[in-house]
Amino acid sequence: MTSSDGVEFSPGPLERDATFYVAGHRGLVGSAIWRRLEAGGFTNLIGRTSAELDLKDRDKVFGFFAQTKPRYVVLAAAKVGGIMANSTYPVDFLSDNVQIQTNVIDAAIEHGVERLLFLGSSCIYPKFAEQPIREDSMLTGYLEPTNDAYAIAKIAGILHIQAARRQYGLPWISAMPTNLYGPNDNFSAQGSHVLPALIRRYDEAAKTAADSVTNWGTGTPRREFLHSDDMADACLHLLEHYDGPAQVNVGTGSDVTIREIAETIAKVTGFEGTTDWDTSKPDGTPQKLLDVTQLAEAGWTAQISLEDGLRRTYEWYQDNVEQLRG
Template sequence: MEKNAKIYIAGHHGLVGSNIMKKLREKGYTNVIGKTRQELDLTNQDAVNAFFDVERPEYVVLAAAKVGGILANNSYPADFIMKNLQIQCNVIDAAYRTGVKKLLFLGSSCIYPRMCPQPIKEEYLLTGELEKTNEAYALAKISGLKMCYFYKKQYGANFISVMPTNLYGPGDNFGLTNSHVLPALLRKMHEAKESGADKVEIWGTGKPLREFLYIEDMADGCVFLLENYDGADFVNLGTGKELTIRELAELIKKVVGYQGELYFNSDKPDGTPRKLLDVSKMKRMGWTYKVELEDGIRRTYRWFLENQNHLVMK
């Protein structure tokens, strides 16, 4: 990509989009643009088409999405499938219609079957049933990556897709009702430490295994793909390492300095039992992550402490 090429980040205020924008600028790209939700409603096809007709971006990163954890996904499935499909259809088609040179679509590892062989290779997509608690979101994301594949197949559009594992880091959503497990646990333990609470409740048994990728590593991997990959098949992005939710909770407890008890409420859902990505394709291309989990959690907690008074947390 030329350093002065116009690059549009859809979702540039979100955790993913903001970090990709930051990484691109760090690497010397000088014309990286974004629009707020107020400036451009990506669910409105006419508005999206008008934006692409006027701005004519040469490259697009589609990081905009309606996201949330188990509770949000399970409570609002119609919202999750409808809004994500609208965003993806509008942006991908407008990018093709206006001759965008390359588009990067960001998916989610929840696209894979619930009982997938581990570690999860890209070719395991659509080989089994999805996890019911986030089925609507997963179906939308599968549709997005398949759109990119079919636009490439039918029209020759250079649209690629990446499947990041669970992401975390500074700027994350720390809400208790609509966030993912790592930031939710971090906030819970911080507040329990501050209040002197003797225990923290954690949903599920603590047995599910999860993989986590620091947000700056995610951005680095995405820019690497923009610069180096033009394949039709999507690519997993992660660390290739996993730990149980119980081990994660113990690690966060250590970082936060919480002294109380961890109570695992087995009446609450666990979600997918295991979700470890096979990241050998990225390794073969020459990319690997840099930030280990404990270091990443420490950086995230430091950011949380510095910014908690300004965060809107539900």
């Protein structure tokens, strides 16, 4: 495509010495992307913690871009959480995320960022979308009510990227990861997603020799899980090989039940008791399996198996459990 200054763009290798800003570089996704970029030879990475730069503060975000002038940006910063957190604080998940992404995207437009990747979430798709979920399923049905506020914020981000492409000719893209896990995940008792919550629960049960563990729901919903290192590799691949207005689904193309995940985590953590299911608690979306045809056509497929990824993540958790929040 042609940018606003008339320069033709086509995907290709990014300059390894260019200033590259990773927004959210301490989180699950951002830290994995940072590691992948370092391993890929990028020498001028920049990141700021939320204490150093509040991305909800528009003036400070614009000042940061004016000072650092990044050539490339990955927008991985977001307020995230599981069913409980999303259900309890929908205003926070909507407001904070819209502010974060609007400020970063607008500042990137203002200061001429060449290449930007916005990261969303598979929850943008309708609750009862046809499986596996294609990219064109967005906005074709009702959202899952337990995380609709977060989903609407992410949909707004995708449309913001598409608008920047139309109005300014910018070769910016969006990627929609499936459920992610790995080092630097949120393992807190109240705010974590299903997989880190299960790792923490089963680890604590194993260490205390508990007789049983109780999980929310029926265990029947199906979920697709992708290791954050695979996600990071996919992000760099898309930045160098993809240019299009449609968001790209990023996943493995296969899923398992929550009950199967729980059984695998029990095995990995060494828990030998029984698992009970509190069916009075919500299940969430029945299935979220992404159609990754577009990603495969761009030349990328996942490499880390679920059990191997869970073992790696559990090892990291054991090494860092004392420092983890919550």
